[in-house]
Amino acid sequence: MSGPETATDFDVTADWHVADPYPFLTRLRHERPVFWSDHLRMWVLTRYTDVRDAYRDHRRFSSIGSLTISRTLTDEVKESLGEHRSFLDNFAANVDPPQHTRIRRAISRAFTPRAVERLGDAFATQVDAVLDAVEPQGHADLVADLAHPPSARLTAAFIGVPPEDEHQVKQWVYSWFQLFLSPQPPARQRELAQDFLKYLDYVDRLVTERRAEPRDDFAGLMAELIDTGPGGLSHREVVETISALLLGGNDTVPNSLGNAVHRMQRDRASWAAVVADPALIPNLIEETLRIDGASLGSFRRTTEDVTLHGVRIPAGAEVFLHADSAGHDETVFPDPERFDIRRPNARDHMVFGYGIHHCVGAALARLELRIALERITARLPGLRLVPDQDVAYRKSLVGRGIPTLLVEW
Template sequence: MIEDFDVGSDWHVAAPYDFLRRLRQDRPVFRSEHLGAYVLTRYADVRAAYGDPRRFSSKGSLTISRSLTRETKEKLGEHGSFLSSFVANVDPPDHTRLRRSVSRAFTPRAVAAMEQAFRRLNEELLDRLEARGRADFVSEIGHEPSIKLTARFIGVPEADEAFVQAHVKDWFQLFLSPQPPDRQLELADSFLTYLDYVDRLVAARAKDPQDDFTSLMTSLIGAELTHREVVELISTILLGGNDTVPNQLGNAVLRLLREDAWPVPPELVPNAVEECMRIDGAALGSFRYAVTDVTSHGVTIPAGSLVLLSTDSAAHDESVFPDPERFLIDRPNAAEHMVFGYGIHFCVGAALGRLQLRTALEVLGRRLPRLRFVAGEPIAYRRSLVGRGLAALAVEW
């Protein structure tokens, strides 16, 4: 029997569901030595914790620096607390102020305007690849359109897209995935280079504003935001577009192929996206800190303890999603998953993420209706504390 989470094991991301089911049944509040955190596994408890910032604080919850060595922390200096002022990493009233500023760029009209651009990016990619008949879905299909859309939204020049993608991948590994000491130092160098790049982008837009997110946020420096807050906002939105959304698309395509549900009929695409996020979410959960002693299910979580709100487990909770290990493309309540969080920290980019996933599945299903696995190729996931994403996925059509 598996006794604890283990981010160094293949099952931790690829197939944790038997383990999570046992926790929900027998130990719904679980102390994980491996994570150094208490874990909430039942849907009702995860949702309640998301909605209770007075007892479960977001402040500092994304800064997973406890896994960094002293030498790495010294190299990072003040940036060891990176994300300390990011909107998902603070409590009200700072959270209220930051979210209000960011939301200006994510109006329904602005998000809808990005749909055609994203559809065109997917079509152009397939125009180049379709005749080949084979590709690695992760590196050659899933990431490029999202990276390009995010770059245009932020204001990253096309010539810098590959640079940003490489460095975003490095900072994800540094802060959100366990690494040996020597590798931490390499990643820290990359991260500092990346921060310098974003810092210079903000400075450039302050002098010469464009029609992009960076210019909009830069215009608020002094009145609503600080320079550092803008740098962290941009850095983290780039992570979502360069990593999280493409990971979710890869997970969705893998699931649909395994279930012999490809291509998805257009009228079922929206719900298929939700069911794919529920059953194979790209985000495994969110960390919080207990503000006071919290007692639940007979277990007391001491004040100051780190707590993982396991949205992965919640999305497989039998009391909310009957027969949760079964993929139901028309599951009526599929959208009740919490991949995008819940409450005041519900992801500000959720509408854009959903739009990207729906659009990609529509275009890919129409252009590559015979998409299938390449026989004999292994399917492996990246190892991570908080994310589920494929390392590679060989497909042909």
């Protein structure tokens, strides 16, 4: 039985790694900052400076093809996926300039400060509605009952998914994460692959409908840009952009909210401090993102031989920029395993990427988290964890998250 002190590889499927990978990552930063992972079949960068510099250097660390097919899929499933085996080839996070510049400019039209503010107002309404429903019960699953519904509903409404389709889309998104980012047995892979193809077909039809009958939503905005010249987008670029945003809205914010409440409940002084002073919430969010890795990192591919710390990474190699490890780098974040809601440089984490690939939805994600935490701490100040529950993180390469967190008040 291996653990963080004896492990020799980066293995998100191992129970010890899912529960607490940070002692192992600390050892890597000190002893093997550039690390070949047999499990991932790629190189891993673990130090803050190296991760940041690689994010900035898209000439040598290219994003093109970085979100390629999962290495755990069977040949049968790969064949069934056909051209979609490298889904997100045309998403902004998976390309370099000039394609990246063109796609990001188009997406940014929907994320102006005024538009984000309007979305925040809609999100607050959703959070209040959920709290109105669960508050009288005196207990809830914070993740399933409080964290997921408002974010999923806001994302669906923003994109243009009809309310009657929200539940189905959520199930397809969950299948996507399982298929591409969590190891699955062959029979389960076949089931998930069929769900994934249905998901793509759904988004494809949504975009086609918006081209025929434009509406005032993100799908409509993107559809207007299809085949409009040098600054326009292709049909596939639009489908993959919408698909990816639906993934984020159903994952990053709900997981970060669950992580934040879990951390504060383990450190009741921080919960009391935030209840007494909501002005602490913005920095609390950054510290939660830093310490719990809402996004573990990003994939890149080298365009030439790269030597770091005496280690040669060959051209064409895949590289994992371990943003979660970087967030625990003690040379940047003193006493990194301590949850400090007043940490002065908490925002220096790279959960949302860095440089030109900084997440275009980061401002909205932060706004949603702030609103949710403000509402929950104000309306449920006596919230506490249900005793003796087994709180476990999911097995995933996409980020740390708690599937279930039982609370009462």
